[in-house]
Amino acid sequence: MATREVPLLLLLVVVMVLAGAGAARGFYLPGVAPRDFRKKDQLAVKVNQLSSIKTQLPYSYYSLPFCRPATIVDSAENLGEVLRGDRIENSLYVFEMREPRLCQIVCKTALTHQEAKDFREKIDDEYRINMILDNLPLVVPIRSLLDDHDAPTSYQLGVHVGIKGQYAGSNEEKHFIYNHLSFLVKYHRDENTDLARIVGFEVKPFSTKHEYDGEWKENETRLKTCDPHSRRLVVDSDSPQEVEAGKEIIFTYDVNFEESDIKWASRWDSYLLMTDDQIHWFSIVNSLMIVLFLSGMLAMIMLRTLYRDISKYNQLETQEEAQEETGWKLVHGDVFRPPARAGTLCVFVGTGVQFLGMLLVTLLFAILGLLSPSNRGGLMTAMLLVWAFMGVLAGYAAARLYRGFRGSEWKAVAMRTALAFPGAAFAVFFVLNALIWGERSSGAVPFTTMTALVLLWFGISVPLVFVGSYLGFKRPAATEDYPVRTNKIPRPIPEQPWYMNPAMSVLIGGILPFGAVFIELFFILTSIWLHQFYYIFGFLFLVFAILVVTCAEIAVVLCYFQLCSEDYEWWWRSYLTAGSSALYLFLYAAFYFFTKLDITKVVSGVLYFGYMLIASAAFFVLTGTIGFYACFWFTRLIYSSVKID
Structure with a gap:
């Protein structure tokens, strides 16, 4: 421990961890600070992916023929958001702070046969629309079935595209689209300055077949089914909007504002108690x-x-x-004999040290509040960055153990440590990404992001593995600290009882x-x-x-x-x-798949087991x-x- 390499290694690890922390803070903290709004300030609602728990394949909001702005602007996203399939874009839903609006027309559209088919498929797969206002995701309040006024309201993340059911006594199931959204924006007002902060974003969806008189005049058209002047609102409509090719669909919305006692710092509590x-x-x-x-x-x-x-x-x-x-003392001359495939064991151990360091640092960031759910994609981004920086520990642990086995090809061990597990995981990820791309899902990682992942791997992780390996191999061998010497001739191993069988x-x-x-x-x-x-x-x-x-x-x-x-x-x-606990983890994942999930598509099942295979392999090297x-x-x-x- 008196060598100069150990303090240098520790200093290098500290620098890398601090660099990771700085990068993490740069990824998530901007945009988390509270925003104060004056009355009539503009509030722009952003749309995110269409998501479904049945298919696990996200799609862009505008993959369906919803009302589109003249110019679609993509929001800047971090690495974790891209890997999650988030696609945050602008929308035509624009409010004025604390200015209620009723029966606002968004647009009118007529569906083609293909568009109607796409809508029906998304409704069958229970896709939800995800929207964001001031970094708060849209939720649907769900009241308890029990008549208990004290029971807290639960929330569903996102609003369904539509609903499938029977109507007007017909035995045939039809698809109905939610074309009217009634928004509720909750705000906390400062009595001294009259400034307000948004603390809630809720919606109630409705399906109604809008009617109007005369010619279509865009926003100036007066709807017979949704007229704020006559107070005949969509909630009173008995005619839902069916998804049918060639028929007009008019998209509308209401927005109301409600003052709340919830403070800005506590606005995520209701989301976290789902x-x-x-x-x-x-x-x-x-x-x-x-x-x-x-x-x-x-x-x-x-x-x-x-x-x-x-x-x-x-x-x-x-x-x-x-x-x-008899007993364990008799094998003292063989207990530290190098094992078969010692280099492979060193690679596995080094990779496990890398995952251990990654988890410890990431959990520390999370406990300190740097990875809260409000920082979308923050957790995944932090894990990837810290994993790359922990390559120095992987190389050091692998080379240190390898020298203890009297090995000399430390560069080969370092190369295998840097490429083996990441290469296998990347190969599985690439195949799964190709399947997602074939489904035209927004969850497919773009080529630029894939390139960034490769650069993160070969530009940071691989060099750090070699740096750690050099420092680890240069240190005196671990065998110098062994308490006993190893015999030249191996001792025969007696026949073992059945319960001591390796398997x-x-x-x-x-x-x-x-x-x-x-x-x-x-x-x-x-x-x-x-x-x-x-x-x-x-x-x-x-x-x-x-x-x-x-x-x-x-x-x-x-x-x-x-x-x-x-x-x-x-x-x-x-x-x-x-x-071997990883084997039980994978078996439990299979049990969870068949008992808790309602996945029917083959591609979705392959994605689930592919990602759980990577997670189980990581759990194997860690434990x-x-x-x-x-x-x-x-x-x-x-x-x-x-x-x-």
């Missing part, structure tokens, strides 16, 4: 208590057993007694780490695939800490049992023991690395605690 918090918190606490109890039991058993073994070995006085003894122990080892996260995993999957907000990052950090402790403990316990059976090939098994380092520390500790000639 799920049942009581069940959420109770389930997580219950799971954590079970895991903590099991972890305490395992730790107590290990401490008592190890203390007894070490005391017994150190009390042996004669060589004859030592030769008659059996590996599969058993992954159950407890998965049990530490599967409740939280349900809410994470729900936020991703059912388009809900995830915000309890403090609790997520606690669950992550429990996961780390659980992976370490189960790997150490099974490693101890393996050494007691005189099987010294623990390197790979310690990695696979904790890493495997934690288990490996726990066993590495454990073996060094126990063999340095006994007297060995």
Whole structure:
């Protein structure tokens, strides 16, 4: 530790983390500051993607023949927003602050056969229109079915394109479009300055077949079905607007303003409470208590057993007694023998260290409030940036371990560390993106963004991996710190009992780490695939800490049992023991797909399992690395605690 490279490495990591933090702040914080509006100030509503939980394929708002402005202006989006499929554009919905308007005409259009077919398909797939006002997403208030006035109002993110159902006693189901939107803008007013801040953006959709007299005069046309002067409004209409080719559709809207006691700093609270918090918190606490109890039991058993073994070995006085003894002490000459495919193991460990650093830094940013849901795309952008900067830790860990195995081709290991996992993930992502592109979805990543990802990979991550590898390989080998020497001739491994079979122990080892996260995993999957907000990052950090402790403990316990059976090939098994929890994660993802999601399209199913495969692979290298380092520390500790000639 006295070498100059270690302080240099730590300084480099600090600089990269600070650079990542600065980049993250630059991506999300602009636009989050509160905006004060005077009366009659213009409020421009922006439209975002059309989204559906049935297809998971977002589309641009103007992919359907909605009313279009003369010039469509795309808003600047960060990397995370582009990867999420967000396409934020201007619209014809323009309000004046605190100036209610009734029956405002947006436009009139006649659908072609193809346009009517597109509308019907989007209604069948339950697509929702997403709009934004002052960085607040549009929501639909949903009252409780129970007649409980104290029950809080829940909100649906986005408004459906239309509805499918029967009308006027007909047995045939028809498609009806929501062509009238009744907006409600909530604001918090400062009594001293009379300035106001927007704290809510709600809508109630209606479908009505508008009628008018005389010639069409654009906004000056007086509608018979929606006339603010005669107070005959669309809510009283009994004739919904059917989606039919050749028929005129008139799009209209109302806007009302309501003063609210909600302050600007708390305006996101209603959005973040879309799920049942009581069940959420109770389930997580219950799971954590079970895991903590099991972890305490395992730790107590290990401490008592190890203390007894070490005391017994150190009390042996004669060589004859030592030769008659069995257990983990007898394999001291082989326990640090390099494993088969040592370079591959180093690559896996280095990649796991990179993910561990990324998660720790990203969770820290989230806990500090830098990655709130109001910063759209912020979480994904931060993860990509921090992952690239953590390449220096990946290279250092891989090269450090590789030198401990007496390897010499550190550049090859560094190259594999920089390219193996990112390359495999990018290949899967490229195939999935091609499928999305084939569906003409806005979720397809553009070529320019794909180029930016490649530059982020090869311009930042790969060089940092080589920098870390150079510093790690230049340090003295880890074997110089090993408490025992390795024999030249390997000791034969005795026949193992059935319960110590590698496949059996590996599969058993992954159950407890998965049990530490599967409740939280349900809410994470729900936020991703059912388009809900995830915000309890403090609790997520606690669950992550429990996961780390659980992976370490189960790997150490099974490693101890393996050494007691005189099987010294623990390197790979310690990695696979904790890493096998990724198998259970993928199986749970399949269970979630068939029980919670209503995905019918083949492409959507391929997208789901493709992305969950990448997530499971990342979880494998993360948990495997934690288990490996726990066993590495454990073996060094126990063999340095006994007297060995």
